[in-house]
Amino acid sequence: ECSSLTSLPNELSNFTSLTTLNICKYFSLILLSIELDNLTSLTTFYISRCSSLISLPNELDYFTTFTNFDISMCLSSTSLSNEFRNLTSLTTFYISGYLSLTSLLNELDNLTSLINLDISECSSLTSFPNKLDNLTSFTTLYIIKYSSLSFVPIGLSSYLRKDIIDFKG
Numbered sequence: 001e002c003s004s005l006t007s008l009p010n011e012l013s014n015f016t017s018l019t020t021l022n023i024c025k026y027f028s029l030i031l032l033s034i035e036l037d038n039l040t041s042l043t044t045f046y047i048s049r050c051s052s053l054i055s056l057p058n059e060l061d062y063f064t065t066f067t068n069f070d071i072s073m074c075l076s077s078t079s080l081s082n083e084f085r086n087l088t089s090l091t092t093f094y095i096s097g098y099l100s101l102t103s104l105l106n107e108l109d110n111l112t113s114l115i116n117l118d119i120s121e122c123s124s125l126t127s128f129p130n131k132l133d134n135l136t137s138f139t140t141l142y143i144i145k146y147s148s149l150s151f152v153p154i155g156l157s158s159y160l161r162k163d164i165i166d167f168k169g
Contacts, residue, residue, distance in 0.1 A: 004028055013038060020044040030076075032057040048072040065089040073097035089113040097121045104128050113137045120144040 006028045012021075013035035021042060023032070029050045036042075036059035044067055045060070047053070053074045064086050073096065088110055095101065101122045108114075114135055119125065119142070 006030065008032065010035070012036070015039055017041040018043075020046065023047045023050060025049045026053075027051055029053055031055060035059065036062065042066070044068040044070075046070045047074060050074045052076055061085050061087075063087060067091045068094070070094040071096075071098060076100060084108055085110065087111060090115075092116040092118070094118045095120075095122060098125075100124055102126055111135055116140040116142070118142045 005026055008023070008026075008029075016038050017040060019042075021044070023029075023046070025048070027049070030052050031054065032047075036057060039059075039062070042063060046068070047056075047070070049072070051074065054076045056071075061084065065088065067090075069090060069092070072094070087108070090111060090113065093114060093116070095104075095118070097120070099122065102124050103126060104119075112135060115137065116139060118140070121144070
């Protein structure tokens, strides 16, 4: 628990490869101003309980593949911005307790592989990306505890293998 830290150590910029980046309980962290320019590989990005965080690092757009991307209980930001424009493959995308999130980004348009999309307790979420046409493998869509969701693309079911689709309001 790092409740008083407002930034991450600059030494992270020295790494060229990380398996997991886990940022948890940085309650005063507003921006993730970490330099990831040298990082060529990152499998899992996990950020949780950074209640003051307003944005993710722009450097996330360098990555084309994540196995797991998990963002939980980061309350201040309303969008995930442009950080995923180059992402083509993602196994699990988990968003939970992101109370101010109003939409999932259109930057997910380049995804061709997404196995699990799990969204829970995002009560301000009103829509999904308009276009997920490139998605060829998608197994599980799980959405729970939303109250404002008004739009899910009609074509979602046309490319979705329906192992689980669970909407609970």
